[in-house]
Amino acid sequence: MSRFPPLPAELLHVAARRSGYVTAHDCTRLGVLSDSRRRRVEAGLWDRPAPGVLDTDPHAARTPSEQRVRAAHLALVRCGDDAVATGVAALALHGNRGLPLRIRATAARADHQDRPGQLVSQHRRFEVVTLAGGTRAATVPWALTQSATQLGRLHLTAAVDSALASGTLSSIDAVRELTAGRRGARHLRCCLDLADGRAESFLETWARLECVDAGIPPDAVQLPIQLPDGRVLRGDLAWRLPGGRWLVVEIDGREVHEHPEAAYADRARQNALVAAGRIVVLRFTVQDLRRPGYVPAQIRKALGR
Known part of the structure; x- marks a missing residue:
């Protein structure tokens, strides 16, 4: 037995x-x-x-996204029945990809909810949505507003980028109108001004902000490039070069180094971009981004500035 x-x-x-x-x-x-x-x-x-x-399952291997969702669930369980995930915890449950590897998850009790879909927390009402499985969380505009005091400039901008790209945030205005009089309002407005929903990953946002800070913002994000065979690829970040040429910067995600098939596909993509003509390609990894100033310095050198 x-x-x-x-x-x-x-x-x-x-x-x-x-x-x-x-x-x-x-x-x-x-x-x-x-x-x-x-x-x-x-x-x-x-x-x-x-x-x-x-x-009940403490030893399972989990992706960073699953770990963030798990942190949010722990905050909800600790908070009690009818708890609502707030801030970065809510963003994690919405599938946001701009968050840090580890988050400080928070939840609010629904004891003072006085109308459907709204909850009072620290004397502020905010809108609530029920997600798959019955989990309750602040809506994305409210979660981003609440995250202004929890996230730094890079991750908050990346969180807005991710929300726009995924369609969980319809427009920046939906967040901007909530900022008045709230803690972190100036910080959040700065990040909203920097946000670009065309970014397809946290690493792209990171690279773009590095270049903005260095005074060389990209001329295009997700630049469409037509190949000789008619296919259209997109370059992550792009700068105009003399003679109608483009400098295209590709940001390799961590999975490229972990899976041979991803690395092969990425090489094929780069070869196709170069074959399109009038394209100069630079590739960077997360290790490059961790070297302060390295990525914009290499781009500046390629631009001849």
Whole structure:
């Protein structure tokens, strides 16, 4: 006989909706009593990340995005029933790709909700949306506004870029109108002015801001380039060169170095760009971006400025 009997299907369902987290109350309600919980923790099968909260799957390998969602779920579970994810936690649940690897997730209690779809937090109402699985979060415009005090310039700009690119934010104006009188309003407005929804990754936003700060902002983002065979590729960032030529900068994501097939596809893409003619290509990686000033210095050199 197994030392640990199978968990109730309903408890597994609850855990699956919360990135593996359940409460002691959930367990007791569904027949997994304190002694069984204690033995699972002592055996290393479960963990206790917070009082009254149990992690039923602490050892699973997770992507950075999954880790951020998991942090948001932990904040919600700790906050209690009907909690609402706020700020960066809400953005993580909306699938935003501009966030740091690790986030400080926050949630608000719905005790003072006084009308459908709005919640009072620190004397401010904000709009709430119910996501897949019943999770509740601040809407994207409100989550970005709340994140102004949680994120620095790079990640806040990247979060706006990601929201625009994914369509979870329809326009910057939807955020701008919420900033008046709020903490971090000036910081947020600066990031809104820098945002560009054509950016396809956090690394592209990073490279673009490096160049803006160096005084060489790109002339185009996602420049369409027609190949001789009629296909159209897009260059991440581009600068005009004399004679109608372009300097195209490609930013390689980490996955390019981890998967040979991605590296092969990227080389084929670069070869196709060069074959289109009148194109000079520079490629950079996250390691290059971690060297302060390196990327804009190389671009400036290629531009002859």
